[in-house]
Amino acid sequence: MNKKSVKDVDLKGKRVFCRVDFNVPMKDGQVTDETRIRAALSTINYLTEQGAKVILASHLGRPKGAVVEELRLTPVAKRLSELLGKEVKKADEAYGDSVKELVGTMNEGDVLLLENVRFYAGEEKNDPELAKAFAELADVYVNDAFGAAHRAHASTEGIAHHLPAVSGLLMEKELAVLGKAMSNPERPFTAIIGGAKVKDKIGVIENLLDKVDNLIIGGGLAYTFVKAQGHEIGKSLLEEDKMDLALSFIEKAKEKGVKFYMPVDVIVSDDFSEDANTKVVSIEEIPADWEALDIGPKTAEIYSEVIQNSKLVIWNGPMGVFELNKFAGGTKAVAEALAEANDTYSVIGGGDSAAAVEKFHLADRMSHISTGGGASLEFIEGKELPGVVALNDK
Numbered sequence: 001m002n003k004k005s006v007k008d009v010d011l012k013g014k015r016v017f018c019r020v021d022f023n024v025p026m027k028d029g030q031v032t033d034e035t036r037i038r039a040a041l042s043t044i045n046y047l048t049e050q051g052a053k054v055i056l057a058s059h060l061g062r063p064k065g066a067v068v069e070e071l072r073l074t075p076v077a078k079r080l081s082e083l084l085g086k087e088v089k090k091a092d093e094a095y096g097d098s099v100k101e102l103v104g105t106m107n108e109g110d111v112l113l114l115e116n117v118r119f120y121a122g123e124e125k126n127d128p129e130l131a132k133a134f135a136e137l138a139d140v141y142v143n144d145a146f147g148a149a150h151r152a153h154a155s156t157e158g159i160a161h162h163l164p165a166v167s168g169l170l171m172e173k174e175l176a177v178l179g180k181a182m183s184n185p186e187r188p189f190t191a192i193i194g195g196a197k198v199k200d201k202i203g204v205i206e207n208l209l210d211k212v213d214n215l216i217i218g219g220g221l222a223y224t225f226v227k228a229q230g231h232e233i234g235k236s237l238l239e240e241d242k243m244d245l246a247l248s249f250i251e252k253a254k255e256k257g258v259k260f261y262m263p264v265d266v267i268v269s270d271d272f273s274e275d276a277n278t279k280v281v282s283i284e285e286i287p288a289d290w291e292a293l294d295i296g297p298k299t300a301e302i303y304s305e306v307i308q309n310s311k312l313v314i315w316n317g318p319m320g321v322f323e324l325n326k327f328a329g330g331t332k333a334v335a336e337a338l339a340e341a342n343d344t345y346s347v348i349g350g351g352d353s354a355a356a357v358e359k360f361h362l363a364d365r366m367s368h369i370s371t372g373g374g375a376s377l378e379f380i381e382g383k384e385l386p387g388v389v390a391l392n393d394k
């Protein structure tokens, strides 16, 4: 990476404003998935070991510029403190005199977590005044929030214009892993794109066709392609205005010699529920009143074989509605194939894909689970991430 990292600056005794992505799932005031907190530990430990005074900042949820009690970061500070094995002070604000006072009492190696930066309207607007107010708290800015790097906000972008600005270790790792995957991929290189956000993912497919050897389409995304080829898809997910684009991708794949895999069979259902009637049908035989909610067993077998024969696989988006056990088989088969493919480097991106892998207890058998869904997609699409662009060049 051509951006400076925490390893390139002197941190001893410095006040460091470190933006992290602690946007974690919570229930009844408890953190229910701490993946993102754990992922930030290496940077936080590095900063404290170097003798920095560590001021952490994060958003949580989408409070839209107002204080929302359930979105305070207090439970996160508690969990972080347990994981670090040391006290983490928690501020009730994210800038201003009370925070300055707290920072003034910090010793080298101390850790302070600011309040949710999205309690202030200026955060998402990238208000220069708020960016300046954040910057006044510190001597150095570190961005370790890969999951929010696609947002140009006051704490992810604006602040970087006021202080020496470097990446954290997680940010560096995410960019290195994804950068390697996209620029110098081991081959055969396979991308698996599924899920339900058809609009968001169309751009990714276009860019991927220039890079991959195999492109596998699954999940709700598949049926726009199936319909575009003239087949009945019943009530399956469809983005009608993307059908021409879908066809153009199939053509582009042919021109580029990319093998394009689509489901050959699917599990159809007469209702979107666990007690619905289901059956396996070939892709040409989806009944008009039914909805395809998972790939079928033949498709799962074909996809698994492609995975086993790949050296690098990027997977974003489940193959079916894995939240319901009846439609989890395709996603599970893909996750298992990735887990068993020992020679395959596997990169999982996207909140639901990561959750699926967790659900099947296969997370530790993947090579890299990205902390960013939207961010990893935008990176793979070839877009520049504002939170990275704003950092100092090496």
Ligand SMILES: Nc1ncnc2c1ncn2[C@@H]1O[C@H](COP(=O)(O)OP(=O)(O)O)[C@@H](O)[C@H]1O
Binding pocket: 194, 195, 196, 197, 198, 218, 219, 220, 221, 237, 292, 293, 294, 316, 317, 318, 319, 320, 321, 322, 323, 349, 350, 351, 352, 353, 354, 373
């Ligand atoms: N055939 C399908 N029909 C409807 N929804 C689907 C289908 N396959 C997968 N999904 C849904 O897609 C959602 C995940 O999509 P998406 O948000 O695009 O993935 P990710 O978060 O991994 O990027 C899941 O909730 C899953 O139930």
Ligand SMILES: O=C(OP(=O)(O)O)[C@H](O)COP(=O)(O)O
Binding pocket: 021, 023, 061, 062, 147, 148, 151, 350, 351, 371, 372, 373, 374, 375
């Ligand atoms: O959870 C996040 O994004 P993701 O679900 O795409 O991984 C990030 O914390 C960014 O959050 P945002 O999409 O509210 O800006």
